[in-house]
Amino acid sequence: MLHLVVSFCLCCWCLTDGFGEIVSVLEGDSLLLHASNIHQDDDLVWKFGAEKSLIAEMSGAAGIFFIYDDVLDGRFRNRLKLDKVTGSLTITNIRTEDAGDYELKISGAILRDTTFRVSVYARLPVPALIRDCSSSSSLSSPSNCSVLCSVVNVSAVSLSWYKGNSVLSSINVSDLSISLSLPLEVEYQDKNTYSCVINNTISNQTTHLDINTLCQTCPAKAETLPVLYQSLVLWQIVLISVVAGFLLIVTVIGIVCICNKGKTIRTKKKNTKHSALCKPKKRKTKSKTQAVYENVPKKR
Structure with a gap:
């Protein structure tokens, strides 16, 4: 008989303690997490996430109720509601970042833990x-x-x-x-x-x-030519025109430079000849001896 009583108690613990529900909800909807079988004198706390941040608590015996919507940088601010009779928690305007595990701990005649694994899905676009x-x-x-x-x-x-x-x-x-x-x-x-x-x-x-x-x-196929390809062809034409124009300018500048160089060379040659003609001739200087005997009559 004792063995049957122990087995019954263990089975009740397995059903009431541990993982609870998997909940899926659309972004923007309200989510109600039920706290079932709450007695008037029970105490309960709601926690969220891997760090088990406290977001709400209630003491039935003392009649005290608290909501902590400023945790996690105010993620739940003005979006949490706690039912003061049932202890159920409502999250309004739920967001994708609200997905995760919500843990409910109930303290009373029986200690109970329940976890709600919540998945939040974005609203689907129309194809x-x-x-x-x-x-x-x-x-x-x-x-x-x-x-x-x-x-x-x-x-x-x-x-x-x-x-x-x-x-x-x-x-x-x-x-x-x-x-x-x-x-x-x-x-x-x-x-x-x-x-x-x-x-x-x-x-x-x-x-x-x-x-x-x-x-x-x-x-028609010809009319379905991609705009990108048409732009590419246009840019090729423009590039070829620019290169051709550049080469033409370089050629003209080269011809002008060659002509100017030839003109400069001819001018230098002309200036050199003119200088040679205008240069004064050097007179031959006679020695004193030649000057003395210059007027002496030569012997025949």
């Missing part, structure tokens, strides 16, 4: 459908229509194309916030129902494909 005229299949086959389903800044989601209720293709993303695109090829005359769906654990958004509206005829 956008875009006609992809740059697709090779759209250009090669006029009867085909290429469509892109796109979403931006999403995490922990799945993006899928459906044909009726059957999944045609799907792509998943983890916790990274990125943009996703998923292509689909259909024919203009296709009468099936197609839809693009983005979903996470607790919500989804759907956009239906209207082939007659979206799948209009793509422009």
Whole structure:
């Protein structure tokens, strides 16, 4: 009999003590964490996160209630509500940074611990459908229509194309916030129902494909030349023109320099000849002896 009583007590502890609930909620909603089986004289505390920060407490016997919404740099400021009868905790306008473990400790006739593991999901955007005229299949086959389903800044989601209720293709993303695109090829005359769906654990958004509206005829191939390529060609033309103009200017300057150099050389030669003509001639100086005998008659 004693063995049965001990076993019953252990089973009750396992059910009431330990991990409690997994809760998922959308960003911006209000979250209610229930404190069940509270007695009038019980004391309880609410803690949050790995550091177990105290965010609320209640003493039923003393009739004291406290909310500590200024902890963690005021993360919960003006967003916590404590029910003074049940001890349940409400978090309003919940945010993604509010995700984590919320621990409830109840002290009374029985000590009880319960942990709520809360996941907060961002609200999903509506998928956008875009006609992809740059697709090779759209250009090669006029009867085909290429469509892109796109979403931006999403995490922990799945993006899928459906044909009726059957999944045609799907792509998943983890916790990274990125943009996703998923292509689909259909024919203009296709009468099936197609839809693009983005979903996470607790919500989804759907956009239906209207082939007659979206799948209009793509422009001719020549008209689909990318703007970037056109700009590149234009810049090449401008660059070639600039280089040609620069070379022309250098050539003209070189010719002018050569002409000026030749003119300078001819001017120097002319100046040298003129100097030689204008230079005074040196008179031959006679010696004194020659001067003395110059007037003496020579003997015959």
